[in-house]
Amino acid sequence: MSDTDNLLTCPVCGRGKVEHNEHGWTCSEQSCGFVIPNRVFNLEMTEELVVQLVKHGHTGVLSLQNRDGQHFKAALVIRNGKVDASSSVHYIDGACPICGGKMRKTSKGYRCENSIGEHPSCDFMIPGIICNRRITEQDAVAFLNGRHIALEGFASNEWKMFASSLSIAEGKVKLESRIAKCPHCGGDLHVGLKAYNCANYRNTEHPCKFSIWRNISGHAVSVEEVKQICEQGVTKDSIEFYKEDGTVYYKRLQLTPEKDRIIMI
Structure with missing residues (x-):
C-alpha cells in the first residue's frame, strides 16, 4: 500500500x-x-x-x-x-449526523445502527416515504454527505405537488422549503417545482418577481449555490454548463447590481 x-x-x-x-x-x-x-x-x-x-x-x-x-x-x-x-445488512454511504454511527437501509427508511438493538443510544432515521414521495438511497446519501439538493415529487394529503429540500431540526428529518432570504425584497425564497421563487411574487402591493431557475444550461442549481448567491452575491466556485451543441463552459452565477436577477460571469 x-x-x-x-x-x-x-x-x-x-x-x-x-x-x-x-x-x-x-x-x-x-x-x-x-x-x-x-x-x-x-x-x-x-x-x-x-x-x-x-x-x-x-x-x-x-x-x-x-x-x-x-x-x-x-x-x-x-x-x-x-x-x-x-448480505443481511445494507449500509449506505454516509454517517449519522447525530452520533456518527453507520446508517442502515431498512424497511421503513434509513436508520442509524445505534438506534437498533436492546439498548439504543440514538434515534436518528430518514423516513423512506415523506409526503407521499419515496426517498431514494441516492437522496439519503446526498443528504448525509451535506449536499443540499432540491427534491421534487412531494405531495400533500390533497395530492397537490410541491418541491422541497431535506433538513434536520431537533434531531429529526423534516422538509424545508424556505432556503434563503430574497436578495431583492427580503422575502423568503422557496423551492419551487421549476425555480427558486420569492414568496412575495403574489403580494398585491409589492410583488417581487425574483427567481432562480433550478436548471440552467444543463446544470441543476443546488440549494447551497442558491444560498451563496443570495447571501454572498455570487457562487463560490465556477460551474460546468453546456451549450446546445454540447460544448462545455465554466461560469459563476452572480447577482446583478440591482439584485433583481442573476447573470453568468
Missing part, C-alpha cells in the same frame, strides 16, 4: 499497522494474524476497498462470487477478526 500504510491501524488488535505484502494486507503485529487477501470472493481488493474496510469496518455493496461460481451482491465486513460477506 502507498503512504496510507501509516494511517491504517489494525481493526482487530488495535496495535499493529496494516501493511501490504505478497499475501495481501496483513497486521504488523505477529500475534494478531489479521489479513485481507489480495482477492476476496473473486474480487480484487484495491487500496480503496481496503481503506474502507479497515477504517469503517465495511464496504459498500459489491458484486461478489462464491466458490461455486455464483454471483451475489453483499458488503464486505470484518467479522470475528476475518473478512466476510454480509
Whole structure:
C-alpha cells in the first residue's frame, strides 16, 4: 500500500499497522494474524476497498462470487477478526449526523445502527416515504454527505405537488422549503417545482418577481449555490454548463447590481 500504510491501524488488535505484502494486507503485529487477501470472493481488493474496510469496518455493496461460481451482491465486513460477506445488512454511504454511527437501509427508511438493538443510544432515521414521495438511497446519501439538493415529487394529503429540500431540526428529518432570504425584497425564497421563487411574487402591493431557475444550461442549481448567491452575491466556485451543441463552459452565477436577477460571469 502507498503512504496510507501509516494511517491504517489494525481493526482487530488495535496495535499493529496494516501493511501490504505478497499475501495481501496483513497486521504488523505477529500475534494478531489479521489479513485481507489480495482477492476476496473473486474480487480484487484495491487500496480503496481496503481503506474502507479497515477504517469503517465495511464496504459498500459489491458484486461478489462464491466458490461455486455464483454471483451475489453483499458488503464486505470484518467479522470475528476475518473478512466476510454480509448480505443481511445494507449500509449506505454516509454517517449519522447525530452520533456518527453507520446508517442502515431498512424497511421503513434509513436508520442509524445505534438506534437498533436492546439498548439504543440514538434515534436518528430518514423516513423512506415523506409526503407521499419515496426517498431514494441516492437522496439519503446526498443528504448525509451535506449536499443540499432540491427534491421534487412531494405531495400533500390533497395530492397537490410541491418541491422541497431535506433538513434536520431537533434531531429529526423534516422538509424545508424556505432556503434563503430574497436578495431583492427580503422575502423568503422557496423551492419551487421549476425555480427558486420569492414568496412575495403574489403580494398585491409589492410583488417581487425574483427567481432562480433550478436548471440552467444543463446544470441543476443546488440549494447551497442558491444560498451563496443570495447571501454572498455570487457562487463560490465556477460551474460546468453546456451549450446546445454540447460544448462545455465554466461560469459563476452572480447577482446583478440591482439584485433583481442573476447573470453568468
